[in-house]
Amino acid sequence: MKRAAIIGECMIELNGKPFAQMDQSYGGDSLNTAVYMARTAGQSITVDYVSALGTDAVSDGMLSRWQQEGINTECVLRDAVRQPGLYLIQLDDQGERTFMYWRNQSAARYLLRHPDFSAVTEQLQSAALIYLSGISLAILPDEDRQQLTALLQKLAAQGVKIAFDSNYRPALWKDAQQARLCYQQILAVTDLALVTDDDEQALWGDSSTAQISDRLRSAGVKEMVLKKGAEGCIYHNLLGGDALLVETTAVTNVIDTTSAGDSFNAGFLAGYLSGKTPLESALQGHQLASVVIQHKGAIIPQSATKHINYN
Numbered sequence: 001m002k003r004a005a006i007i008g009e010c011m012i013e014l015n016g017k018p019f020a021q022m023d024q025s026y027g028g029d030s031l032n033t034a035v036y037m038a039r040t041a042g043q044s045i046t047v048d049y050v051s052a053l054g055t056d057a058v059s060d061g062m063l064s065r066w067q068q069e070g071i072n073t074e075c076v077l078r079d080a081v082r083q084p085g086l087y088l089i090q091l092d093d094q095g096e097r098t099f100m101y102w103r104n105q106s107a108a109r110y111l112l113r114h115p116d117f118s119a120v121t122e123q124l125q126s127a128a129l130i131y132l133s134g135i136s137l138a139i140l141p142d143e144d145r146q147q148l149t150a151l152l153q154k155l156a157a158q159g160v161k162i163a164f165d166s167n168y169r170p171a172l173w174k175d176a177q178q179a180r181l182c183y184q185q186i187l188a189v190t191d192l193a194l195v196t197d198d199d200e201q202a203l204w205g206d207s208s209t210a211q212i213s214d215r216l217r218s219a220g221v222k223e224m225v226l227k228k229g230a231e232g233c234i235y236h237n238l239l240g241g242d243a244l245l246v247e248t249t250a251v252t253n254v255i256d257t258t259s260a261g262d263s264f265n266a267g268f269l270a271g272y273l274s275g276k277t278p279l280e281s282a283l284q285g286h287q288l289a290s291v292v293i294q295h296k297g298a299i300i301p302q303s304a305t306k307h308i309n310y311n
Contacts, residue, residue, distance in 0.1 A: 001043070002128040002273050005075065006034040007050040007148075008136040009108035010066075011085040011101075012058060015297055018088070026062050026084075027298030029133050029167055032259045036266030036288060038070040039305050044274050048123065050075040052107040052114055054083035059107075069302070075123055077114045079107035089298075091256060101171075103139065112144040124155055129273055131265070133165040134199075137182055138172035149185045156189040163192040165265055168199040176203060187219035192272070194265050196227045209234055209243065225268060225282065227261055232286065235278040246282035249290060256296045264289040271310075284310050 008030020016022030031049065038047040049071050053059035055078050062084065066073055085103030092098075103109065111117065124130060130152065137145055156162050164186050173179040180203060187193065193216050200206040204215060209226060216224050217238040226234040232247040267288035271281030287308060295304055 001046055003046045003048060003126060004037065004041075004269065004273060005048040005050050005124055005127040005130045006030050006037070007130065007132040009051055009085065009103070009106060009139055010049075010053075010062060011087050011103060011106065012062075013298060014086065014088045015091075017090065022088075023297065025297055025299060026065070027087075027258070029135050029165070029262050030131070031066070032262035032298050033131065033266045033269070034071050035066070035069050035299055036259070036263045036292070036305070037270050039302065040267055040270040040284070040288060040308075040310060041274065045270060046072055048072045048075050048127070050111075050120060050124070052077040052079050052082075052111040054078070054107050055080050056083050059084060075120045077107075077111065077116050077120065079110065079114060082107040082110065084108070089258065094254075096257060106139070109139050109141070110144075112140065112147050121151060124151070124160070125158065127155075127160055129161040129163055129269070130155065131163040131165075131269060132186075133167040134179070134183065135167050135169060135172065137186065138169060138179070145182060149182070152186065153189050156191075161191040162186075162189050163194065163265075163269060164190045165194040165261070166196070166199050166203070167261070168203045170202070179203060184219060187216065187221055190219075190221045192223045192225070193221045194225045194227065194261075194268070196229075196261065200226075209236075213238060213243065223278075225278075227264060229260075233264070233282050235282055237278075244278060244282075246279060246286065248286035251290050251293060253294050255294055257293050259298045259300075260289050260293050262298075263292040267310075 010028040010031035013025045013027045014022045034049045085106035088100040200212045206212045224236045236243040264285035267285035268281045271284045
């Protein structure tokens with residue numbers, strides 16, 4: 001059995017209109033991927049979530065629900081001083097969303113300063129793959145971000161595969177230059193980059209697949225998946241070989257795109273770790289994402305994904 005460790009932050013989610021009825025749940029790009037990967041991978045892969053929560057009742061509830069999803073929570077540390085962050089999602093008539101955040105003092109932001117983080121470091125050494133996103137990096141204080149980068153460099157040298165989703169959110173960074181410098185350090189040890197054309201355009205000014213591929217190859221990345229929304233995705237082994245366009249089936253009943261990219265990542269990574277081809281892994285990611293975007297919220301009910309046949 002292979003272990004996938006997913007590093008990041010999960011927050012309390014409020015979904016609805018201000019001063020009106022709201023649904024309470026939880027979400028965050030890394031946790032969304034962990035949930036959907038645990039649902040997809042079956043018994044062949046153990047999914048570890050690496051984060052921090054408080055010791056409050058809401059944190060207890062979140063942890064219990066993650067365990068019910070089949071996520072291993074041994075690497076979720078409990079902070080007696082801080083609580084989870086919170087975000088509000090507002091949707092327009094096309095299902096596109098805007099966010100408001102309250103996360104500056106969240107427990108996950110100070111994960112690396114937890115007195116028990118050394119135990120997490122030991123656990124990560126036995127992982128087959130570590131996945132994180134640009135948001136996982138952006139929420140950390142500068143010193144902690146450098147500490148995590150150094151840890152990933154060490155683990156990569158030991159043979160642990162690193163998967164990175166750029167997931168660029170300008171509001172979380174001091175400026176674009178800070179994000180670029182941090183990303184360059186991570187990309188240097190990244191085996192698999194999962195990126196979107198919009199993010200690469202916004203951060204790097206890339207306007208074509210060739211530009212993105214060339215830059216990632218120069219940075220040290222070995223494999224790329226470029227997510228292009230309704231067009232599908234492009235897989236490219238940057239060490240050699242042609243780019244492969246993997247189309248997706250059009251979805252007419254789009255309700256909420258909140259976890260489209262996160263669920264695609266989950267499906268792709270589950271296939272990637274289980275030995276499926278890039279084509280099979282990408283199709284698995286598309287299949288999962290197409291179901292997720294037809295439901296409201298970051299984490300859709302288990303019943304909605306149980307019927308998916310990934311074989």
